[in-house]
Amino acid sequence: MTIRCTHCGTTNRAGSNFCNHCGAELRPGEREQPSAAQTPTTPREGSEVGAPTPDAGLAIDSITAGQPWLRPESDASDEPAFIEEERRVGAKRLVGNVQGLLEPLRILSDASEEELLAAALPPAPAAPPLSAEQVRRLRSLMSEEPILIETATPSWQQRFPLLRMPWLFLFLGLFVGLPVFLLVPDPPPGSVHQWPGVDEAYAVVQTVQPGALVLLWWAYDPSTSGEMDQVALPPVIDLLRRQAQMLVVSQLPNGPATARRLVARAVAATGEDTEPGLAVADQQFHTAGFLPGGTGGLPLLGIDLAEGVSVPPAEEGAAMTSVIAQPPVLVVVIAAHAENVQEWLEQVQPLNGAPVVAFTSAGVDPLVRPYLATGQLAGLVSGFDGAQAYYDLQQRNGVVFLTAEETRLRRQRIFQNWGHVAFLITIVLGNLVALLGKWGND
Amino acid sequence: MIGKKFTAISYLLLLIVVGCFAVIVLDRVFGVPVLRQMSTALYQWTIVLAAVALLLGVANVALVHVQRIYAGGRDWGNSLLLVVVLLTVFIAGLVEPNGATGEVVEEIFDAIIAPGQASLFALLAFFMAAAAYRYLRIGRPGGAWMLAGALVIFVVQTPASASMLPPTFGPIVNWLLIEPVTATVRGVLLGSSLGLVIVGLRFLLGRNEV
Numbered sequence: 001m002t003i004r005c006t007h008c009g010t011t012n013r014a015g016s017n018f019c020n021h022c023g024a025e026l027r028p029g030e031r032e033q034p035s036a037a038q039t040p041t042t043p044r045e046g047s048e049v050g051a052p053t054p055d056a057g058l059a060i061d062s063i064t065a066g067q068p069w070l071r072p073e074s075d076a077s078d079e080p081a082f083i084e085e086e087r088r089v090g091a092k093r094l095v096g097n098v099q100g101l102l103e104p105l106r107i108l109s110d111a112s113e114e115e116l117l118a119a120a121l122p123p124a125p126a127a128p129p130l131s132a133e134q135v136r137r138l139r140s141l142m143s144e145e146p147i148l149i150e151t152a153t154p155s156w157q158q159r160f161p162l163l164r165m166p167w168l169f170l171f172l173g174l175f176v177g178l179p180v181f182l183l184v185p186d187p188p189p190g191s192v193h194q195w196p197g198v199d200e201a202y203a204v205v206q207t208v209q210p211g212a213l214v215l216l217w218w219a220y221d222p223s224t225s226g227e228m229d230q231v232a233l234p235p236v237i238d239l240l241r242r243q244a245q246m247l248v249v250s251q252l253p254n255g256p257a258t259a260r261r262l263v264a265r266a267v268a269a270t271g272e273d274t275e276p277g278l279a280v281a282d283q284q285f286h287t288a289g290f291l292p293g294g295t296g297g298l299p300l301l302g303i304d305l306a307e308g309v310s311v312p313p314a315e316e317g318a319a320m321t322s323v324i325a326q327p328p329v330l331v332v333v334i335a336a337h338a339e340n341v342q343e344w345l346e347q348v349q350p351l352n353g354a355p356v357v358a359f360t361s362a363g364v365d366p367l368v369r370p371y372l373a374t375g376q377l378a379g380l381v382s383g384f385d386g387a388q389a390y391y392d393l394q395q396r397n398g399v400v401f402l403t404a405e406e407t408r409l410r411r412q413r414i415f416q417n418w419g420h421v422a423f424l425i426t427i428v429l430g431n432l433v434a435l436l437g438k439w440g441n442d
Numbered sequence: 443m444i445g446k447k448f449t450a451i452s453y454l455l456l457l458i459v460v461g462c463f464a465v466i467v468l469d470r471v472f473g474v475p476v477l478r479q480m481s482t483a484l485y486q487w488t489i490v491l492a493a494v495a496l497l498l499g500v501a502n503v504a505l506v507h508v509q510r511i512y513a514g515g516r517d518w519g520n521s522l523l524l525v526v527v528l529l530t531v532f533i534a535g536l537v538e539p540n541g542a543t544g545e546v547v548e549e550i551f552d553a554i555i556a557p558g559q560a561s562l563f564a565l566l567a568f569f570m571a572a573a574a575y576r577y578l579r580i581g582r583p584g585g586a587w588m589l590a591g592a593l594v595i596f597v598v599q600t601p602a603s604a605s606m607l608p609p610t611f612g613p614i615v616n617w618l619l620i621e622p623v624t625a626t627v628r629g630v631l632l633g634s635s636l637g638l639v640i641v642g643l644r645f646l647l648g649r650n651e652v
Contacts, residue, residue, distance in 0.1 A: 193604045196616060222552055223559030253542050254551035290542045293489030300485045307482060350470065362599050369616070370624035385601050413601045419567070420600040423574060427589065430575040 171422070195365075197372050198389045201357040201379025205235055208330055210243035215301075215328040215354070218250040218259045219340035224361065229262055230409050231359045231381060232334045234390045236266040237399065239332075240281055245323050248287040249301060249309060251294065256287040269405045286320050295343050302351025333358045338367035345376045357381075362416075384413045449648070456646045504528060594618070 002011045007024035016026050130138070208214055216236075220228040239246055240263070248259040267281045288309030291297060300308035305324040331354045335341050341358050349356055355378040358368060362383025371377040381390050388409060462484055468474045469481040507521035515521075531550055538544025578589045597603050598615050 192601065193598065193612065195612065221559075222556035223563060225556075226560070254548050254556070256543055257548040257552070287543075289540075293485075293492045296488035296492055297485060300482065300489075303478065303482050303485070307486070365599075366595060366619050366623065367627070369619045373620045373624075383599065385599070385604075388601075417600055417602040420596055421602075423571065424593070424596060426571050427574050427578050427592070431579050431589075434579045434581055 171426075192389045192392060193385050194389065195380075195382075195386065197369070197377070197380030198386055199379075199393070200372075201235075201359075201381050202238075202390060202393045204330065204355060204357050204378045205238045205242070205332075208239065208242045208244045212244055212329040213323055213326050214239055214244045214246050215305075215331045216246055216248045216259065217331060217333045217335070217340070217344055218248050218255040219252065219333065219335035219337065220361075221252045221254050221258050224336035225258060227361050227384065227412070228334065228336050229265070230384060230412055231361070231387045232262055233266055233269065233405065234387060234394055235332055235334075235357075235359055235381075236263060237270055238394065240266055240270070240272075240284060241399065243280075243284060244330075246285050247305075247309070247320070247323060247328075248285070249291055250289075251291050251297075253290055256289055259287060260285070270399070283319075286323055288320070288324075295347060298343055298347040299351055302348035327352065328354045330354060331356045334360075335364060336361045338364045341368045341371070341377075345371055349376065359386075362386075384409065384416055388413060452646060452648050459642075459646060500528070 003014055003016055003026050004011050005019040005022060005024055005026060008019060008022040010019055010021035012020050012026060018024065019026055220232075236246075246263075248256055250256050250259070252258075263281060263285050264278075267277055272278075272281070288311075291301070291308065291310075297308070305328075306321075309320075309324060311320050311324075331344070331349070331352075333341050333344050333356055335358065338360075341360060341364065345356060356376070357379035358364075358371075358377055358381070360368065360380070360382045362385070365380070365382035365386075368377065368382075369380065372380045381387065391406075391409065465477050465480050465484060469477040504525060507524050510516075510521045511518045511525065531547065534546040534550065535542055535544070538546055541547075574592070577585065578592055579585045580589060594615055597607070598612065
């Protein structure tokens with residue numbers, strides 16, 4: 001006993017609600033009478049259909065009236081026809097016996113999935129050849145790290161050239177690199193920002209007496225020395241001139257070596273790199289080496305220097321012991337990152353109370369400037385502009401650098417000018433492209 | 443309510459944390475002289491603990507990569523390079539009389555690590571350029587504020603703008619940095635610090651499950 005689908009002609013088991021092949025509805029009049037005469041199409045889970053109780057006989061009859069395959073005698077009657085039908089169309093169906101989910105799915109064929117799919121699907125038209133861009137996108141989507149699919153190219157991008165990143169980088173490189181080759185003239189005199197903090201830093205450094213201990217918290221290494229050497233050079237020259245005892249403490253492994261090189265450069269910049277001059281500088285400069293422990297170890301420097309620094313043996317150790325016996329009159333924080341300044345001001349300064357001046361990279365300035373307003377910082381010099389402003393103050397008071405150092409500082413400021421202008425143009429271009437896109441889409 | 447995982451060890455850990463916290467706070471806030479020596483000892487222990495933690499971390503990294511080399515795992519060549527460099531620097535530091543500030547270690551830092559870091563910093567400029575080009579836009583949500591902030595900082599930090607900007611511009615930017623920006627940044631810092639304290643306490647109380 002079977003039902004033939006009126007839509008595709010496939011033979012289905014009697015009582016099937018939907019066609020196995022096309023899914024068309026097989027129940028006659030189901031849509032016209034959805035609720036009134038509706039009989040349950042699936043028995044409740046656990047119900048014993050084959051063992052009716054006397055008072056449930058009528059109910060079972062009403063159930064099996066709509067679902068004849070539930071009757072024991074129906075099994076053999078329609079099976080041959082159904083199996084024959086399966087054999088006829090079997091390769092076109094993936095699964096069978098899904099009537100009302102009463103029986104487990106049965107795979108019709110042992111053929112592989114690819115063969116079944118190939119047989120079930122209509123022959124596909126020949127695919128057009130993919131372009132290189134389409135292949136690249138497909139590969140990106142199928143790779144382990146898929147990328148977001150970009151939106152379809154709007155019409156405005158066809159009218160306006162799209163500024164691609166490589167061109168952007170080339171533009172930036174040229175913008176910064178060309179001034180080097182074309183020797184762009186120096187910035188006009190007086191073109192230095194007069195930020196609060198530079199005058200104060202200079203004034204504090206001038207109060208250091210000969211022989212007084214100045215602690216240098218050295219928080220940069222050669223990776224950031226392009227900017228930081230220029231910023232740190234003027235105060236180190238001042239401290240050498242004032243015959244201060246400088247003690248370098250650093251939590252960077254090669255921070256002390258960087259400090260040693262900068263002091264040698266400072267001696268050379270003032271033209272004192274003779275043997276006596278270097279010997280004097282050597283007596284003024286001490287390094288406590290590398291301080292381990294991160295922020296947790298910093299408070300030791302505020303409690304007692306002797307607890308925080310490692311004293312080398314022999315003569316150098318004896319000299320340093322006498323140096324660290326006195327409290328520092330000034331702390332100079334030379335830092336490429338804001339957290340180094342903040343850590344000192346929060347972890348150490350409350351313990352020893354020594355005034356702090358900071359010489360930092362330009363990027364640090366916005367984050368540490370508030371400490372200047374609260375009085376935790378006695379002075380702040382940042383970036384090439386700050387270094388130039390400090391150097392201008394030194395010049396007015398009779399300190400003259402070697403020409404090479406002046407030229408280097410001036411050139412760095414020229415590069416900074418062009419770099420900033422390139423960034424500004426980049427931002428403007430980005431907004432312009434976005435606006436053109438908006439107008440184009442409108 | 444204390445979680446199920448709260449054991450005697452948790453009580454001990456919590457007691458140690460509270461004790462250390464009390465010593466440091468009393469020393470820093472009230473300046474109790476008796477506690478100065480205790481706080482100094484605690485800071486010194488911190489250095490020792492940090493060094494041990496670092497050694498453990500390095501040993502763990504080395505173990506993972508040695509296992510990968512032994513098993514011939516993916517990118518084992520990179521692991522081999524890492525282990526060789528690790529051993530080189532470690533042995534150089536051990537044999538040098540001046541340790542980490544010896545000539546060989548300083549040369550390794552100056553000639554290999556510092557140029558690598560400097561290269562990454564240089565690449566950062568291009569990364570920032572790409573980010574500025576794509577995201578500092580007026581139409582994006584919040585983009586106008588970010589754009590305005592970036593422009594202000596860029597302009598005032600450009601040396602050439604010193605002679606072009608009106609004299610009142612600098613003080614206005616200074617005020618912006620000191621008042622609203624600082625208030626915002628410190629609010630974020632305070633919030634994250636309190637969150638950190640709460641997470642730490644929950645961990646110690648055995649209530650670290652989400």
